[in-house]
Amino acid sequence: MGQQVDNHINISGRIRMQAKNIDVFYGDKQALNKINLDIAANQVTALIGPSGCGKSTFLRCLNRMNDTIDSCKVKGDVTLDQRDIYSRDMDVVELRARVGMVFQKPNPFPKSIFDNVAYGPRIHGLAHNRQELDKIVDLSLKRAGLYDEVSERLNTPGTSLSGGQQQRLCIARAIAISPEVILMDEPCSALDPIATAKVEELIDELKEHYTIVIVTHNMQQAARVSQYTAFFHLGEIVEFGETEKIFTNPAEKRTQDYITGRFG
Numbered sequence: 735m736g737q738q739v740d741n742h743i744n745i746s747g748r749i750r751m752q753a754k755n756i757d758v759f760y761g762d763k764q765a766l767n768k769i770n771l772d773i774a775a776n777q778v779t780a781l782i783g784p785s786g787c788g789k790s791t792f793l794r795c796l797n798r799m800n801d802t803i804d805s806c807k808v809k810g811d812v813t814l815d816q817r818d819i820y821s822r823d824m825d826v827v828e829l830r831a832r833v834g835m836v837f838q839k840p841n842p843f844p845k846s847i848f849d850n851v852a853y854g855p856r857i858h859g860l861a862h863n864r865q866e867l868d869k870i871v872d873l874s875l876k877r878a879g880l881y882d883e884v885s886e887r888l889n890t891p892g893t894s895l896s897g898g899q900q901q902r903l904c905i906a907r908a909i910a911i912s913p914e915v916i917l918m919d920e921p922c923s924a925l926d927p928i929a930t931a932k933v934e935e936l937i938d939e940l941k942e943h944y945t946i947v948i949v950t951h952n953m954q955q956a957a958r959v960s961q962y963t964a965f966f967h968l969g970e971i972v973e974f975g976e977t978e979k980i981f982t983n984p985a986e987k988r989t990q991d992y993i994t995g996r997f998g
């Protein structure tokens with residue numbers, strides 16, 4: 735693995751999550767090496783870097799999705815509001831409600847639009863009656879920028895929506911359980927440019943209420959939507975900083991080469 739770089743920068747405002755000295759192994763193979771990263775509250779943090787550098791692996795450390803992969807071992811600490819999420823007394827179901835996830839491919843449940851969004855609130859007991867549930871569903875669809883397009887057909891299947899609408903439905907589903915953090919792994923890679931622009935606009939609005947970590951291969955997207963950017967390479971963070979600085983004046987040559995398309 736390459737040379738370790740001190741990527742500590744001062745984040746203005748509150749820190750929502752902190753990763754400290756994270757190593758991840760799949761069997762004997764090390765996928766992440768000594769990752770340290772602070773995630774600023776109510777900001778968008780972008781994770782960029784070439785394929786296979788460990789972005790998705792790192793994202794999955796933040797809500798313990800790696801626990802579901804048998805060969806995967808995570809070392810180090812991750813905190814959410816200063817509480818260790820890998821401690822024995824952390825309830826993983828509660829954790830994943832607080833740190834929600836949106837995947838690359840829109841994956842609505844084979845249920846109605848309404849039931850897709852109502853699913854989480856129902857299993858977590860967040861609504862006491864139908865009226866409260868309706869309210870949560872409406873608000874989530876509004877925040878996901880989908881309400882106007884679907885309010886007349888909440889009982890039709892989620893899978894009948896366009897790809898971009900399905901992705902916003904998945905965002906509404908994540909929002910419905912009031913997460914603090916939303917992890918997004920290449921949420922726009924299956925979308926056309928218009929749907930992508932909508933989701934990007936949405937991400938910018940969502941940061942008012944949520945902390946967002948987004949993996950993207952699209953440099954313009956990282957530059958447009960995020961306030962902080964971490965550049966991963968070969969399982970390490972080469973550089974982390976304010977997005978504007980990373981894209982206009984990176985400190986590391988490897989970052990410069992990547993953002994200008996010289997490798998990856």
Ligand SMILES: Nc1ncnc2c1ncn2[C@@H]1O[C@H](COP(=O)(O)OP(=O)(O)OP(=O)(O)O)[C@@H](O)[C@H]1O
Pocket residue numbers: 760765783784785786787788789790791792803805
């Ligand atoms: N389930 C798994 N089992 C074994 N190895 C894995 C698994 N998932 C990822 N890896 C390995 O870990 C390394 C990092 O993979 P990861 O998926 O985190 O990269 P990535 O940066 O998200 O790549 P991409 O941009 O292609 O999505 C790779 O070498 C990959 O082969």
Ligand SMILES: [Mg+2]
Pocket residue numbers: 789790791919949
């Ligand atoms: Mg990935």
